[in-house]
Amino acid sequence: MAAARTPQETAGLGEPEGLNGGSSRGSGSGRFGGSVRAVGRALRRPVTGMVRGIRRVTHAHGAGESGLGKLIELHAVNGAGDVMVTVALASTVFFSVPTDEARGRVALYLAITMAPFTVLAPVIGPLLDRLPHGRRAAMAAAMLARALLALIIAGAAASGSLELYPAALGVLVASKAYGVVRSAVVPRLLPPQFSLVKANSRVTLGGLLATGVAAPVGAGLHQLGPRWPLYGAFVIFVAGTFLSFSLPPKVDSAKGEDRALLSADEQHHHGPRRRPPRRPGLRTVGTAVTHALAANAALRCLSGFLIFFLAFLLREHPLAGQSAAVSLGMVGVAAGAGNALGTAVGAWLRSRAPEIIVVTVVAIVLGAAITAAVLFGAFLVTCLAAIAGFGQALGKLSLDALIQRDVPEAVRTSAFARSETLLQMAWVFGGAIGIVLPLNGVLGLSVGAAIVAAGWIPTVRGLLASARHNNTAHPKPT
Numbered sequence: 001m002a003a004a005r006t007p008q009e010t011a012g013l014g015e016p017e018g019l020n021g022g023s024s025r026g027s028g029s030g031r032f033g034g035s036v037r038a039v040g041r042a043l044r045r046p047v048t049g050m051v052r053g054i055r056r057v058t059h060a061h062g063a064g065e066s067g068l069g070k071l072i073e074l075h076a077v078n079g080a081g082d083v084m085v086t087v088a089l090a091s092t093v094f095f096s097v098p099t100d101e102a103r104g105r106v107a108l109y110l111a112i113t114m115a116p117f118t119v120l121a122p123v124i125g126p127l128l129d130r131l132p133h134g135r136r137a138a139m140a141a142a143m144l145a146r147a148l149l150a151l152i153i154a155g156a157a158a159s160g161s162l163e164l165y166p167a168a169l170g171v172l173v174a175s176k177a178y179g180v181v182r183s184a185v186v187p188r189l190l191p192p193q194f195s196l197v198k199a200n201s202r203v204t205l206g207g208l209l210a211t212g213v214a215a216p217v218g219a220g221l222h223q224l225g226p227r228w229p230l231y232g233a234f235v236i237f238v239a240g241t242f243l244s245f246s247l248p249p250k251v252d253s254a255k256g257e258d259r260a261l262l263s264a265d266e267q268h269h270h271g272p273r274r275r276p277p278r279r280p281g282l283r284t285v286g287t288a289v290t291h292a293l294a295a296n297a298a299l300r301c302l303s304g305f306l307i308f309f310l311a312f313l314l315r316e317h318p319l320a321g322q323s324a325a326v327s328l329g330m331v332g333v334a335a336g337a338g339n340a341l342g343t344a345v346g347a348w349l350r351s352r353a354p355e356i357i358v359v360t361v362v363a364i365v366l367g368a369a370i371t372a373a374v375l376f377g378a379f380l381v382t383c384l385a386a387i388a389g390f391g392q393a394l395g396k397l398s399l400d401a402l403i404q405r406d407v408p409e410a411v412r413t414s415a416f417a418r419s420e421t422l423l424q425m426a427w428v429f430g431g432a433i434g435i436v437l438p439l440n441g442v443l444g445l446s447v448g449a450a451i452v453a454a455g456w457i458p459t460v461r462g463l464l465a466s467a468r469h470n471n472t473a474h475p476k477p478t
Contacts, residue, residue: 067248079207080214084233087218140244147237201347298455304430319378338386342393354398373445
């Protein structure tokens, strides 16, 4: 017979009920935790979905396997960080003071930053040519340098210190170093059946789209304070520092990059050398590159001119029915959309007849500038900004195709660096004209048309002759 149970033992029989009660409480907390996780997943899903969508686009058509997709993402980060710095500098140098004072401050900025930059920029390409095995480290260093300089600019902008100008110069130099290394990296990451022009177009388009997204974000951060866009730039550039090392290791390899010589120097391959062979350069490869460079310099000069001239003009005389900020925004969006369209068209055209493309786009820009000068109005000014952005992007891609075709591999990276330096100088020259010119719309756009004509007319004959010669030397297969 079973012994009589004590009260304690009887209470012990209630233990399962207590366990059930605890289970009920646990299940309640479990339901609460599950709800929190569900909410977290719901909040995270748009972000992860957007990241997956971006990754699908950047890694399409073999770009993921070759590593080009990683470079597209890195260049997008580069563009976003640069535009954050630009927003901060524009608010500090341009928007925070009256128009007359802003003219002086912008001129001082151009003189202090761009003058040394034009001296340093041609040195960057040849210097980085000597470091083919450290390209990922060089890109990471350029990102990290701009991250630190963004913090210095943030302190200088708040205190009004002159440290702002050398720090801005450092940002420009680091950005140029990144651009030179990127030009050398793209050929190492080409997917099968990809031309260099198509790859460059994708990389450039990724940077433009990121710039378009980051610009309003930077403007929103500026509402919190003038330092906040620079803090945003710091975070972006730090991310870019780590992303640089995610590129495939093959970008650090110099395999297959033997030094090339021109046909005029082939005699030095055989027999004794009485003197060292002349190092090939832009002047020794024919007229196509130099003529295309001159035409592109005219487009870049017009770009710098329009940026500064319209910035001051629309600040004092906004477009009909619009505020100054909205007027500047309309012109800026039009220029960005035109630039993106030119890049997309360049990817579609690839490297077909680059001389003809340069001649055509400069002629279109010249016609748009003349029309806007004669029939000055809000719509035509916006159209001119879009067409100028389109022509600048498409003309630059055609110039890159010519350099890729005509410049020896040994100096190709230096050629890209030097051509970009000349284009940067043309942009500064155009900006200087835009600063000093009276704020008269018809007069200003007439000067802009004259700038384009001065670069287009002398180059038409040489570019067309080069196109005919190239078609004769390399006829298309029937």
